[in-house]
Amino acid sequence: MRLITVSGPPSSGKTSVIGKTIEALEKKAIELAVIKFDCLSTADELIYEKKGIKTKLGLSGSLCPDHYFVNNIDACFHWGLKENVDILITESAGLCNRCSPHIKGILSVCVIDNLSGCHTPKKIGPMLKFADIVVITKGDIVSQAEREVFAYNVKMVNPKAKILHINGITGQGAAELGRLFLSANDYQNLDDKKLRFTMPAALCSYCLGETMIGKDYHIGNVKNMKL
Incomplete structure (x- = not known):
């Protein structure tokens, strides 16, 4: 089974890109499924279900959410195998630019949009830096010069990534992403697989539910500013 991890900042167009890519693959005799990871609530899974795509x-x-992803991805992978899925796509919540769900050997995609600002690529971190493919969206509502500057800044952060421009409304460019999905490595398990980058160094008292403010409550892995 081919596993694809899709990540990106909130509202960058991840669900639209995945949806259009699935449409581009509809003529292929393959079984697809999507697992959506989020925090509190989402209706994105309904979009996939309307397309007849198996969804969890x-x-x-x-x-x-990204720690939650790592805790559950192995079970999700085995679910895909059980369902005889050819391509299993995971979509991250995209709430932490420091986290990254990318796995070594597994095709990874980062979706980022032109409207986020030309300096945004430098702020995203490993989610962008270690992706195999970077999809840039919303190029239809910015100028050509803005698109070129944004793509250049993405390339500066991740010079090895393949950059695709995809329109989440029309689907333009999604066929190429679909082709890359089909060329992803095929695995029967995730044994010995590792994350491409470590999750944030934690555990502090606030991770465990502390709400009081003050040095007396700063316990564990904490970092103080130099003021």
């Missing part, structure tokens, strides 16, 4: 939803609640 994972809500992390009070936990970091």
